Amino acid sequence: MKPLCYIFILLIIGYSGNAQTKISGTIKDNKNKPVPSASIVLKDTYDGATSDSSGKFYFATAEKGKLTLTVTAVGYRPAEQIIDITGNDITINIAVREEVSELKAVIISAGSFEAGDKKRVTVLNSIDVATTAGANADITGALKTLPGAQQVGESEGLFVRGGTAAETKTFIDGTLVNNFFYSSVPGIAQRGRFSPFLFKGTVFSTGGYSALYGQALSSALILESIDLPEQGSSNIGVSVLSLNAGHQHLAKNKKSSWGISYSYANLWLAFKAIKQRQNYSRVPEYHEGDANFRIKTSETGIIKYYGYFSANRLGIITPSIDTAGYYDAFNIRNFNMYHNLSYRESLGNGWKLTTGISYSTNKDNIEGQLQDGAEKEVNIPPLAYKNFELESPGQYFNAKTVIDKRLMGISVIRFGGEYNYSNDKYHYTLYNGQKFSSSIVDNLKAAFAETDIYITNDLAAKIGGRFEHSSLLNKSNIAPRVSLAYKTGRQSQASLAYGIFYQNPEKKYLPSPDVLIFSKATHYIAQYQKVTSKTTFRAEMFYKKYNDLIKTDMINAAQQVAANNNGYGDAKGLEIFWRDKKTFKNIDYWVSYSYLDTKRDYTNFPYAIQPNFAAKHTASLVMKKFVTKWKTGFNMSYTYASGRPYYNIMYDGSDYKFTDMGKAKDYNNVSFSLNYLPNLLKKDSKTFTVLVLTVNNIFGINQLYGYNYSYDGSRKTPILPPSRTFIFLGAFISFGIDRTEDAINSNL
Amino acid sequence: MKKILSLFAASIIMFSAAAQSEKYVKAMEANLAKFDTVKTTAGLIDLSNAFARIGDAEKNQWLPYYYAALTLSTAGWSDQSLDKDANAEKIKAFCAKAEAISDNAEICAVRNMAATQQMLVDPQTRWQTYGPEAASAMEKGLKLDPNNPRLHFLQASGVFNTPEQFGGGKDKAKPMLEKTLELFNAENPKPLYPHWGKKQVEDMLASYK
Numbered sequence: 001m002k003p004l005c006y007i008f009i010l011l012i013i014g015y016s017g018n019a020q021t022k023i024s025g026t027i028k029d030n031k032n033k034p035v036p037s038a039s040i041v042l043k044d045t046y047d048g049a050t051s052d053s054s055g056k057f058y059f060a061t062a063e064k065g066k067l068t069l070t071v072t073a074v075g076y077r078p079a080e081q082i083i084d085i086t087g088n089d090i091t092i093n094i095a096v097r098e099e100v101s102e103l104k105a106v107i108i109s110a111g112s113f114e115a116g117d118k119k120r121v122t123v124l125n126s127i128d129v130a131t132t133a134g135a136n137a138d139i140t141g142a143l144k145t146l147p148g149a150q151q152v153g154e155s156e157g158l159f160v161r162g163g164t165a166a167e168t169k170t171f172i173d174g175t176l177v178n179n180f181f182y183s184s185v186p187g188i189a190q191r192g193r194f195s196p197f198l199f200k201g202t203v204f205s206t207g208g209y210s211a212l213y214g215q216a217l218s219s220a221l222i223l224e225s226i227d228l229p230e231q232g233s234s235n236i237g238v239s240v241l242s243l244n245a246g247h248q249h250l251a252k253n254k255k256s257s258w259g260i261s262y263s264y265a266n267l268w269l270a271f272k273a274i275k276q277r278q279n280y281s282r283v284p285e286y287h288e289g290d291a292n293f294r295i296k297t298s299e300t301g302i303i304k305y306y307g308y309f310s311a312n313r314l315g316i317i318t319p320s321i322d323t324a325g326y327y328d329a330f331n332i333r334n335f336n337m338y339h340n341l342s343y344r345e346s347l348g349n350g351w352k353l354t355t356g357i358s359y360s361t362n363k364d365n366i367e368g369q370l371q372d373g374a375e376k377e378v379n380i381p382p383l384a385y386k387n388f389e390l391e392s393p394g395q396y397f398n399a400k401t402v403i404d405k406r407l408m409g410i411s412v413i414r415f416g417g418e419y420n421y422s423n424d425k426y427h428y429t430l431y432n433g434q435k436f437s438s439s440i441v442d443n444l445k446a447a448f449a450e451t452d453i454y455i456t457n458d459l460a461a462k463i464g465g466r467f468e469h470s471s472l473l474n475k476s477n478i479a480p481r482v483s484l485a486y487k488t489g490r491q492s493q494a495s496l497a498y499g500i501f502y503q504n505p506e507k508k509y510l511p512s513p514d515v516l517i518f519s520k521a522t523h524y525i526a527q528y529q530k531v532t533s534k535t536t537f538r539a540e541m542f543y544k545k546y547n548d549l550i551k552t553d554m555i556n557a558a559q560q561v562a563a564n565n566n567g568y569g570d571a572k573g574l575e576i577f578w579r580d581k582k583t584f585k586n587i588d589y590w591v592s593y594s595y596l597d598t599k600r601d602y603t604n605f606p607y608a609i610q611p612n613f614a615a616k617h618t619a620s621l622v623m624k625k626f627v628t629k630w631k632t633g634f635n636m637s638y639t640y641a642s643g644r645p646y647y648n649i650m651y652d653g654s655d656y657k658f659t660d661m662g663k664a665k666d667y668n669n670v671s672f673s674l675n676y677l678p679n680l681l682k683k684d685s686k687t688f689t690v691l692v693l694t695v696n697n698i699f700g701i702n703q704l705y706g707y708n709y710s711y712d713g714s715r716k717t718p719i720l721p722p723s724r725t726f727i728f729l730g731a732f733i734s735f736g737i738d739r740t741e742d743a744i745n746s747n748l
Numbered sequence: 749m750k751k752i753l754s755l756f757a758a759s760i761i762m763f764s765a766a767a768q769s770e771k772y773v774k775a776m777e778a779n780l781a782k783f784d785t786v787k788t789t790a791g792l793i794d795l796s797n798a799f800a801r802i803g804d805a806e807k808n809q810w811l812p813y814y815y816a817a818l819t820l821s822t823a824g825w826s827d828q829s830l831d832k833d834a835n836a837e838k839i840k841a842f843c844a845k846a847e848a849i850s851d852n853a854e855i856c857a858v859r860n861m862a863a864t865q866q867m868l869v870d871p872q873t874r875w876q877t878y879g880p881e882a883a884s885a886m887e888k889g890l891k892l893d894p895n896n897p898r899l900h901f902l903q904a905s906g907v908f909n910t911p912e913q914f915g916g917g918k919d920k921a922k923p924m925l926e927k928t929l930e931l932f933n934a935e936n937p938k939p940l941y942p943h944w945g946k947k948q949v950e951d952m953l954a955s956y957k
Contacts (some may be wrong), residue, residue: 037790039797041804046775048801050794074834230880533870628911 020060021085025092027051027071035096038073043080061085071096075104075457100409100454106487108452108462110497110527110540111208113146113577129196132622133637134671134696136728138191139202140181143221144639145620147540147575147592148206151641151667152613154705154719156181156190159613160206161544162571162598163218166506167521170221171213172199173304173342175358176420178396180221183334183364185314187708187719188278193310193336200226206575207523207542208497211448211464211481212402212414217503217521217546225340227302228257228294237263239692239730240270242286258293276722281329281375282315301345308338320370321710321717322383329369336362350406356399363393379431383711385558387431397421407451414464415449424507440510442472450481458487470504470518477502477518492530499523505550509562509603517565520547534582536590544571549602554651560604569600569608589623604649604656612706615641615667633675641667646706650713659713664704671696687735694728697721772809775802776940783819789830792823796842803845810849811940817842817858818942824865832869836862853896854942856889860902897931901945904928908952918956925953 023042027035034055041048042061049059051073064085069092071079076096083090128142135141140158143149150159157165170180172194182190201224205213209220232250237243246261265286290308297303315331322328342356369377370386377387402416421443428436450464462483469476481499488494502518522545529538549567552560579590596616601608610616619640626633644667648660673694697703702724707716779798786795796819803812817839824835839862843855860882867878889899904924910916932946 037793039800041797041801044805046771046798046802046805048797050790050797052790074838 019064019087020062021064021087022058022060022089023069023083023085023092024056024058024089025094026055027057027073027094027096028055029076030095030097035073035076038071038076038096040094041070041072043068043070069094075099075101098457100411100457102410104457105410105454106458106460106485106493108460108483108485108495109493109529110483110485110495110525111523111542112203112205113143128624131624131633131635131673131675133635133673133694134639134669135637136191136694136696137196139194139196139199139223140192140221142196143202143204145590145592145622145637146204147538147577147594147618148204148219149594149618150596150613150615151618151639151669152705153189153667153703153721154187155184156192158219158221160219161542161573162569162596162600162611162614163521163544164506164611164613167216167218167503168221169213169216169219170223172223172306172340172358173225173356174212174354174400174402175340175342175356175398176215176396177338177358178360178394178398178422179336179338179362182310182312183332183362185316185332186330187705188722193308193338194223198225198306199223206540207544208481208483208499208525210462211450211466211479212416214418214446214448214466214468214479214501215420215444215503217501217519218544225304225306225342227304228254228296229259232257233734235261235732235734237730237732240273240728241265241267241730254296256293256295258291260289260291262287262289264288270726270728274723274726277720278316278318278722280315281317282313282331284312284314286310286312288312297343297345301343303343304341306338306340308336310334310336317371317375321708321715322386322712323370323380325373326378326380327371327373327375328386329367329371329375331365331367333365334363336360352404352406353401354404355401358396358398360396361394362396364390366390366392384431385556389429391427392425394422394424396423407453409454411451411453413449413451416447418444418446418448420444420446422507438511440472440507442470442504444468444470444472444504460485468502468518472504472510473516473518475517477520488528489530491532492528495525495527495529497523497525497527505562509550509552509560512562514563516550516562517548519549519565519567521545522547534580536577536579538575538577540575542571542573542575546570546600546602549600551601552603554604554656567600567602567605569598569602571596571598571600571614573597586627587623587625589621591622592620594618604651606649606656606658609647610645612644612646615644617642631677633677635673635675637669637671639667639669643667644706648707648709648713648716660707660709660716664706665702667703667705668701669697669703670699670701672698687733690732692728692730692732694726696726696728697724700724772802772806773940776811776815779815780940783815786819787826789823789827792819795819796823796838800842803842808849810846810852810855813842813846813849814855814858814942817846817855817862818944821858821861821865824862832865836866851892853889853893853899856885856892857896857898857902859885860889860899895931895934897928897935898942898945900924900928900931901949905948905952921952922956925949929953 027038029035036051036053036055038051040057042063045063047059047061049057051057066082066084069081069083071094073096075098077099079094079096081094083092129135129139130137132142132145143158144151148160152159158168159165160168170177180192182193184190203222205220213220229248229250232248234247236245242263242265244261244263246259248257248259250257266283268283271280271283288310292306295303313333317327317329320326320328338360340358344354346352368386368388370380370383372378379387398420400418402414404412404414406412424440426438446466446468448464448466450462452460452462454460464481466479479500479502483495483497485493485495501521504518505516524543525540527540546569548565549569550562551564551567553563555561573594573596575594577592581588596614598614599608599610622637624633624635643664645663647658649656650659676691678689703721705719707718709716779795782795786792796816799812799816803809803816806812820835820839823830824832839858843859846855863878863882863885867874867882886899889896904921907916907924908918908921929949932949937943
């Protein structure tokens with residue numbers, strides 16, 4: 001029986017083998033383009049084929065009856081069709097629809113530089129920031145080598161596309177940071193307070209940014225803090241400027257971590273070695289500490305806390321320009337505290353919650369004096385205003401909640417609210433003991449909604465709106481924002497952006513006796529970019545219109561106070577960015593160029609002029625090379641800015657008038673830095689050491705930022721950098737974590 | 749009569765199971781024979797699809813999915829113009845299907861290669877994401893099968909291809925390769941089971957002479 005059975009079966013197989021049905025056809029997408037490499041399967045059988053480069057397929061099957069033919073292809077939604085196999089050859093054409101996916105979709109990118117997203121090619125990451133020569137591991141220092149930002153050396157902040165530094169706002173994990181920079185010192189740009197290594201992602205928007213952010217006419221700097229560290233570690237650092245130590249602990253289950261660090265900086269040694277133009281009555285000194293914890297609440301949820309305090313002081317004495325033989329003294333003490341608590345979680349079903357609060361306080365004690373040669377305060381009638389004390393404590397609370405809901409494909413709708421409370425107090429004591437106090441409180445509430453719509457992989461739109469109400473102005477505004485992006489090729493795309501942006505008047509011109517409204521800017525941006533795995537090219541054109549800028553009046557003979565919103569202005573320009581890690585072996589470089597044509601009438605300007613913080617041409621070249629044989633990275637940067645205009649504007653009792661104007665010479669700076677990693681060879685080394693040498697303005701090129709004028713406008717002195725060349729030397733050691741691989745791979 | 753009927757039924761079931769398995773073995777053998785000869789990306793994708801069809805039809809065999817993933821991994825190494833991310837996503841999807849049937853060290857080796865290929869697109873920025881992914885696949889694989897020769901081969905060739913100044917180098921790789929070859933020699937793979945890697949190890953060891 002059994003052998004018979006076998007024969008019978010073999011016969012059947014043999015027979016069916018002869019009765020093959022040929023199935024052939026073409027796979028096309030909804031645009032009628034052939035889809036190659038699609039898998040065609042006769043469901044639940046071994047039979048099927050793969051489409052060729054023209055979308056054609058062919059296979060033979062011994063099956064009979066009604067069967068399902070399925071088609072799957074990367075980037076397309078699966079398709080199914082029932083076919084009836086009767087023995088006759090079948091020709092069938094099947095259409096598949098493109099699937100919108102994050103990897104293939106166009107990126108809505110007009111106006112912004114995104115860094116840190118690991119999937120996509122990044123513009124800058126934290127190692128880039130640390131190894132950009134001339135940036136001194138300061139986030140904004142590195143961002144200044146990107147197009148759009150000005151090379152302003154006499155004051156801190158990002159001056160973007162003809163905007164003032166106050167028109168750029170910084171956000172950490174979604175919430176506003178009120179005192180991102182150290183307190184201003186006349187003529188010396190201050191650094192940002194936060195280390196680049198705190199952040200895993202950076203978005204530097206030079207215009208047209210999302211409705212999630214507001215109160216910035218020009219630019220938003222959006223920083224996303226790191227999650228759990230991969231390993232616990234301890235570190236110490238020694239440099240000519242500072243000492244620091246820190247510890248980061250990671251729980252055994254890798255679900256939570258905490259860390260603390262402390263640093264003390266004193267510039268005495270550095271100033272001893274490198275002559276400073278300013279004469280310091282008190283050498284800058286900083287005490288800083290920070291603490292953090294991060295708890296993973298689930299697979300997708302995390303709570304993060306970061307807290308920071310800083311206490312610092314310095315004093316400067318400069319020969320007075322107003323009266324020969326006398327000196328201007330400036331002393332500042334600052335105490336700053338910052339706390340940020342954030343939480344994010346996926347709520348399932350495409351919902352996501354991101355929420356955060358931050359609380360900070362900042363207190364400046366500033367003392368200005370006119371002194372004689374013996375450092376004694378003197379009162380000379382027209383210059384009496386130079387003797388004052390200012391105490392300005394501020395308290396800030398910010399909260400923000402964003403809810404995301406995933407729609408079809410990768411489209412998203414996002415909405416939420418923001419609350420910013422600020423209370424800035426000013427206590428002035430004049431030379432004669434007279435006291436003035438003011439308090440500026442603002443409750444700013446905002447609601448926003450936006451949606452990212454991916455129509456296809458090639459076409460996407462971001463449409464949003466923001467509503468704001470300021471209790472200080474007792475006004476509301478509604479700001480629409482729209483961006484479009486279209487993929488022009490596999491690696492290239494074009495984008496457009498439009499948006500309206502509102503901002504409250506700067507606090508330093510308040511309180512005002514007059515009724516004020518929001519200042520307004522309207523952005524129009526067109527961008528083209530081509531990104532490959534090793535190169536990035538970007539060109540962007542923009543036009544920005546300013547309305548309702550603040551105009552000021554003079555009160556108390558020395559104080560500018562907001563008077564009305566009659567100011568206006570515009571800015572237009574072209575920017576180009578090119579980064580290349582491919583052409584020269586082991587060399588990573590980027591070039592950026594910005595052309596800016598801007599004029600504005602604001603504060604005390606007699607009429608619309610090119611402001612003194614805006615250069616027409618700005619360019620940077622940044623190069624990095626890692627020589628593994630020497631375990632050393634070499635970094636170089638060159639920055640150029642055409643001469644900025646300078647003005648002296650004086651109040652003649654009724655009007656502001658120019659008493660002097662001109663153009664400073666071009667700015668050039670070549671900086672160099674070197675990182676040496678002595679433990680590089682020892683693969684299993686438990687300590688990781690980096691030695692850093694930085695030389696700013698290596699050729700000692702004369703740089704002029706503008707002029708300071710005497711009170712009567714009769715004399716001027718140039719505003720120059722604190723020293724011609726600055727050298728920094730430091731060693732940073734971390735224990736318990738082998739970061740060799742990081743260092744290598746970041747420099748490959 | 750009932751007994752005879754049930755016996756008959758049982759024999760049919762057994763018989764058909766054997767026949768199916770024979771069909772499976774034949775199809776797998778035919779595809780595996782192509783595995784060594786197909787060189788083009790299009791050919792490898794076609795072969796991967798063929799393995800996947802067997803996997804989908806069989807439903808409880810992990811090897812077809814494993815080979816569907818492995819052929820794409822081969823394409824990932826040989827074709828520099830291939831979209832490594834899309835390819836790796838496909839590989840990982842096949843790995844997941846294979847793991848659902850049998851979670852084993854061989855699949856970990858393929859996952860390790862997929863993550864490595866993604867990392868190599870741009871090591872500088874991708875290291876932090878794909879480095880740990882590759883390492884955890886390796887770790888898991890060695891836990892499941894500490895003497896898997898293919899995992900040892902991947903480890904050794906990683907060291908072999910890393911320049912000396914980064915802690916790699918041929919000298920350091922040599923004892924690892926020798927150990928890997930021993931493991932290969934000791935291995936006695938079941939029919940249809942993976943056995944690749946031995947020739948590569950022998951070629952690498954030959955380069956020392």
